[in-house]
Structure formats: C-alpha cells, structure tokens
Amino acid sequence: MLRFLTRRSLGAAFILLIVAAVTFFLFFAVPGDPARLACGKVCPPETLAQARHNLGLDQPIFVQFVEWFFGIFAGREYEGLGHCPAPCLGYSFVNREPVFSTIVDRLPVTISLTIGSAIIFLIFGVGTGIIAALKQGKPLDKIASISSLIGASVQIYFIGTLAMYFLVFQWQVIERPRYVPITEDPIGWAYGLMLPWVVLAIIFTANYTRMTRSTMVEQLGEDYVRTARAKGMSARTVVLRFALRGTLTPIATIFGIDLAGLIGGAIITETTFSLQGIGRLSIQSVNNSDLPMLMATVLLAAAAIVVLNVIVDALYAVIDPRVRLS
Known part of the structure; x- marks a missing residue:
C-alpha cells in the first residue's frame, strides 16, 4: 500500500505540474x-x-x-x-489582495456545500438503489427508477430557482440560504445551507440510485454471491458482506469525481443561491478578467480531482477484497 501511494503521489505531483504549466501558458502566453x-x-x-x-x-x-x-x-x-x-498565487487584478487569502476565505463555503450535499445524496442514493435492486421488478423498484429518471433530467438552476421562489419568497417555510461558519453556530450553519444541500442532493441522488441499482443487480448474479447463498448465509450477510462491497467500487469512482467537481466550484448552485464560494469566485474572475484569481480556481479544481482520484484508487483495496494494489 505504501509503495502504491508513493507511486501514485509522485504521478499526481507530475500531473499537477503539467496542469500548472498549461494553465500558465494559456493565460500568459496567448495574445x-x-x-x-x-x-x-x-x-x-x-x-x-x-x-x-x-x-x-x-x-x-x-x-x-x-x-x-x-x-x-x-x-x-x-x-x-x-x-x-x-x-x-499572486495578487488579484481587482482588489490587489493576495489571491491565496481570497481562496481561503471562500473555500469554507464550498467545502460546507460539498460535504452536506454529499452526505445526503450518498446515503439516499445508495440506499434507494440497494432497495430497488432487492425489489427488482416490483412497484418499489419502478417508483425508484421513475423518480431517478426525473431527478436526473432536471437542472440545478431550474429546481433551485423554483425552490427559492416557493419555499423562500412565497411560502416562507425556510430562510434565504446563507453561510454561517460552523465554528460559530453549527445549527445556523446547517440551517442556512439546507436548501442548497437538498437541491444538489436531488440531482445527484438520481444518478447514484441508478448506478447502485444496476451494479447491485449485476453483483447479485455473480458466482460468489450464489455460493454464499448456497452455504446458507442470511440474506442480510449476502447483501452487505458480498454484493454491496462489489457495488461500492464504481460508486466510489463516480463519488470521487463528483466530490472533486463540487470542491472545484459548484458554479450554478452558488450563483443560484448567492453563496460566495469558489464557483461564484471563478465566475466573478472571468467577468472581471482577473487572471491570477482565475488561474488559482483552475489549479484548485485540478488539485481536487487529482488528489481525490489517488484516494479513491487506494480505497478500492479496502472496499473490494478482489482488488489488490501492486
């Protein structure tokens, strides 16, 4: 494992060097x-x-x-x-402040948005997909499939705008989304980001439900799962110990990609709910032609993707006993 992590870390560092070089030349070497x-x-x-x-x-x-x-x-x-x-990372062209300090100020908003929504869509998406696979062909499976298809079809800016209009302005069942540091008020932190969490979770839960269901159905038909059943193991043991572990491998892959994308900046979500995170910062940087700030957001997104891919590769051996790192 240590040798694998060392090799992958060196590879990740080399990739980040290439990304940094390409980013620099794109912004400073073009006409x-x-x-x-x-x-x-x-x-x-x-x-x-x-x-x-x-x-x-x-x-x-x-x-x-x-x-x-x-x-x-x-x-x-x-x-x-x-x-x-x-x-x-240089100084901003707009406010003449260090770029890194601005990134640090905005990053907690994006991290909070990412963690909260990821917990929700991972639990509900995987859980619903498992239930749908176990109830294959039954009404519950059909309801889950239709719901996931609808959820995957809608866009964040559409459902987010509707949620803001009805839940915040018309019915006033929830306050306007805002960010409160978790160190100051944990309850206010969760309450202020609840609506963006739910909106993001609706979109991502649909994808995880479909992925989990299809993979679980495939795993339930594998020889080692049938062997476990033939040995008299309980249905719960067969599902959780064997089928689920094989199912989690592709789930971990797409989860790492989605998590990196959210950390790199949930641009549409932050813009829809007026949250001052990395995604909104990147849009502002484009509009203001703030090259140092824009380069920093690009590098942050690239670093998140590379680092999380290394972590996911290492988790394969923990999740699935059939995977061996060499």
Missing part, C-alpha cells in the same frame, strides 16, 4: 496583455511598464513560469505591492 488588465482602464504608460515588470512580462516566458511556479512555494516580491508570502 493579449495581462499587464493592461492588471493596470486597469486608465493606465499611463509608466504605470503600465511598472505593471509589466511586476508580472515579469519583460522576461522570457520560461523564466516567467519558473518564477511564478517557485513563488507558489517560496513566496515572491512584487514591487509596489510588497512581499507575497507562500503559498503565493
């Missing part, structure tokens, strides 16, 4: 002038030259990348802005 974006609309020539020097645009492109990359870990000096401490 355009990042210095003018950083300087603003009214920018005298001497100020533009200073901005170009601060960004290192007066150096070869490879030197720019090396200084930017190592500045992430060692910090970097910006004339007129001072020292950017590590991890340094």
